[in-house]
Amino acid sequence: MKKNIPTLKQIAENLELSVSTISRALNNNGSISDLTKKKVIEEAKRLNYVPNIIAKNFRDKRTKTIGVIVPNLMHSFTGTILKGILLETERIKYKTIICETNDNIEKEKELLNRMLEFGVDGILMSLSKFTTNLSPLLKVLEKKPIILFDKASDKIPCTQIVTNEVKGAFNAVEHLINIGKKRIAIIKEKQGSFNSEKRFIGYLKALDQYRYPLDETLIFDVSNTTIEEGELLGEYIVNLKEKPDAIFCITDSLAIGIIKTLNKYNIVIPIEIAVVGFSNSDSSRVIKPNLTTIKQSGYKIGKLAVKQLIEEMRSEKDFFSSKSIEVNTKLIVRESTFVL
Amino acid sequence: MKKNIPTLKQIAENLELSVSTISRALNNNGSISDLTKKKVIEEAKRLNYVPNIIAKNFRDKRTKTIGVIVPNLMHSFTGTILKGILLETERIKYKTIICETNDNIEKEKELLNRMLEFGVDGILMSLSKFTTNLSPLLKVLEKKPIILFDKASDKIPCTQIVTNEVKGAFNAVEHLINIGKKRIAIIKEKQGSFNSEKRFIGYLKALDQYRYPLDETLIFDVSNTTIEEGELLGEYIVNLKEKPDAIFCITDSLAIGIIKTLNKYNIVIPIEIAVVGFSNSDSSRVIKPNLTTIKQSGYKIGKLAVKQLIEEMRSEKDFFSSKSIEVNTKLIVRESTFVL
DNA sequence: AAAAGCTAGGCAAACGTTTGCCTAGCTTTT
């Protein structure tokens, strides 16, 4: 379908004025008489004129677009962050291009370059599970600002907006200590991701601070933080002679899997074994007993990430930075640890 | 930070060739000798040249961008559709701008116009709950193609890609009939949304086909399809003298709420009351008993929507259409209806 | 009344790319 899309030129011709006058009238800059302004605005409306954003971008040498790269859009915490990002970018009239890596490192690298080609002004990014090769990131960082959020890395010299993982995990374990638990286990990732490692540190810190001895047999590793892996590991745990009396799972999914198995073997939660998760997912209120968990403010992280990015885009400095903003968490106590 | 971003002109000067030759060499069109091509490519690599996508867009008068408008990014079915959309757009090297309306009609209207300003080539859209004023949509449709998905409307003259809601609901109810249930209730939305209405039709159709009498007292309305509303309505239902022996809920959330309340009153599912949901959400496998539900292929819908949009963008015709593509569902039988 | 200042709007260039048309100087055909 061929459309005759109205341009400034068209309006100018209809009104027998110059293109620059039209531009100035519509953008309200330069000295244009009120009468002319009025006529221009009317004619623009009559023609259904919409400024050609592509031309404007071209002239301004920027797209007012930011790129967002996440491993998995459907991960519930990521979803909350995206909501924060969208709300904030929309407020400042920026566009947001979202991509998924599915934790595929090759794809991550490709998307990073694709973002440059797409002409984004900056990038918000949550790293794939095991991003090891940092050079693609560093290369992009020479041209455009990048802010890492949630799944970050201490090794990349750019601003990071993350949950205070250590403190969150600390609070979770402290809570288990407070309700009188003695043998507190942790389930973490085998190949420590950023989040897993930090949460593990929080676990260790809490034990240390409360003079709990570190018991290696209470540290469990899984390769995937899914419900199924939780269930499977649960089978192993219920068969131990010396069971833990509390389990801190680094994700809600793992915790749900564990609870499912404990339920199956009629182990009473939280009396026999208490369970804590991390994330406050939707399902944490569906599982029976309801799951005690750590609530992270994804919304806040998203919003901060955008603000920070805009700031760096406007700055005249280069984009290397070691700034790290940590957002606090909140312990949500539910049935899985609630004892009178 | 001021950057000296390399352009075709720069390469041309360094190599003492014309800009057009550089363009042709890099894009491999026009007749350029292999030697020249090689030199150009080398120099481009040396300068770290990235084509200026903004200029390219400007010249081509298109952005290779599609806009996606959804009510809520975090709704799990929407998430699956978005994944389908992202995978497909990425494959064809298109960008995707995603926005959320939060079921706010004003915002929906604004975003629609924002999309035009953003210069998208086409729009994929899932309607807000109660979009009544169709004129903003029609206005956009005069300029750019729109494809509606999931939350569609029979009243809008554009292509729609939706779940076969009627058939899905029909299968759900048919399944309840097959397991011997006699008093089959439905929980739907008070102010019928597109999906709610269609699912209700499926319910009616199944009753009709199996000669079940229509019992108005078995039709329940809620104003929100949340877990909480399900729980609340559950309280009402368990107190009825004449209870249903099966409940078809038009969403998984409602079904989960119902199950929670039934569990609370120790009503045995599915013997006393069977429950079916719609969507196959994550939580449907977390609730105990696991929920029987209707699986929709969001991935397929997303992919189809993109394909259809691209087709319409390329077409020379106008963008009005009454095409409707329905994607089939699958009944997933779990504990909440499973009887031997 | 001459000079200075102001108001309203025009001219033209620039952003980086692609492409239709052109042509010099070969090579091949008759």
Add this chain to the structure above:
DNA sequence: AAAAGCTAGGCAAACGTTTGCCTAGCTTTT
């Protein structure tokens, strides 16, 4: 040997917008 064809690359325009600089023709100041 003249004509035709081909190869490799150049010229210049175009996309729509914004903006620095300019100026005609007023009005105000001295």
